[in-house]
Amino acid sequence: MAWSGLPEPVDPNVGAALIEAAGRETFGDVLLAAAQRYDFVEEVFAYRLGADGKPRVVASSSGLDRSDERAEIFARRFYRDDPARSIWAETPVGAVFARRVHASQILLHDYRAICFDKPAFADKLCFGWRGNEESLFLSMYRRGAAEWQGAARLAALASVALSAIAQKPHRPEASLAERLERRLARAYPDLRGRELQVCARTLAGGSADEIAAELGIGRATVLTYRQRAYQRYGFSAVSEFLPAIID
Template sequence: MQTWPVNPAASSACVQASSVARLVGAIASQDRTALASAILHTVQAALPSQHCAIFAHEASRNPRLLSGAGEGGPWVAIKSATAYLRDHYRADAMHQMASRRPAGIAKGEVVVCRERCEDIEEPEYREACFTALGIRERLTVLMRCASDSWLSVHIYRIAGQPSFSAQEVDTLVGLAPVIAGCVARHYASDIDGETGFRDTVTGDIGELCPSLTEREREVLMRILDGVTVNRIAEDLKLRPTTVATYRMRAYEKLGVASRRELFAAVLRRHALAQSQAPATQEAGRTGTALLHAA
């Protein structure tokens, strides 16, 4: 996989006013095709592409699709995303780079990545997410939006089309700051509440029991997402019995015995934090008032 750093200060790419308006209108849109469609429309003039998919990669969780679109409709992007999210994202060199610890990209940094079908070593990933869907090549705008959160925008070119040229890659590098900014604002708007919920649960789990190991937290977060033990085992490349052992140890540390009790513990922790917040804020205001009085 090839990568190119993005320097917003050096970007001289021009975007048509109609494309800007479409991008701005797609931010926070509840239409799951809107943002991907607007990005595809923006890049089409300079680097013709057929499909676009946008993903969020959050902490130790499975990635999720934020938006998908294509010239003939969103179905190819959605089918590719479904196979990718279900079975193959761990084989993606881009995902491996994003999840590396310590991270090789600083918070707020943006890079452009390139992955050709013929360069993918994992045959099942290559077949399911590229060959079977007639996809030849992918350019990705990858941005790190938080310490453990990443956003990726995939631009796909189909078989029968020429490979992306060096000039087209340079064009996407120039457009990347605009694309990254729009996607980051769309993600921050949290239109479906899922981002806030997942972030809250992740934080609550850590605060409920700081002694949880990383593997135990990974297992618990997937359990809260409704993922089965067998599916978790596949995701983490572990045996189901090993996952069950991590679950048992985590439950013992938290003092719960089931997923329902785990949910209840997280909800109680979150409700307690919310109830204490106004009191803390009032104490802060009172302290400030006393300082001013003094």
């Protein structure tokens, strides 16, 4: 007997593979491969939001370059500006949520440019769970603008993936600032040592106080190095460094 209105099931082998990969570097790749069975998903990433309010990326994978950097820049700089956050804020503790987010709904220019326009994503499906001290978020991106044909199965897949993430500790957070330093050094060879460090950490979402504490220098010194870097290239904001290092 066929029942309508029930959630689409996930292949047990797919679910088992996700659970097996949870907590490993391969989890994002396994999740992306599973999502691509059901729709034209081109990028996935997941993060935890702890009681301290700081997001930590736990998985990312894509057929495009620099997905890890996009995921971490989003988590450090833009997650508060994501429309899915409003759904999360209204979700009771212990409940799950889902939302489709179109690129046109992203009002913050840098967020849309980095996470949607440059990789040419039209929209994403965002799934999550709100816990008492920790919440989980999972996003699936694609370029096509048509309706999601496999949305029901992707929702079921997201449920399995979120459960797997909840049972495993997150992987150690990679140093986004160090990777940005290397890219800045290649794209802007005239930047000096401290200028590179300060600009990279600013791009990664660090405040002047946080950067000062990390580098062991004063807040005023951080601002001085930042201003020197801007003047060296005729920039007025750190976001002007981005086009040459993220494509």
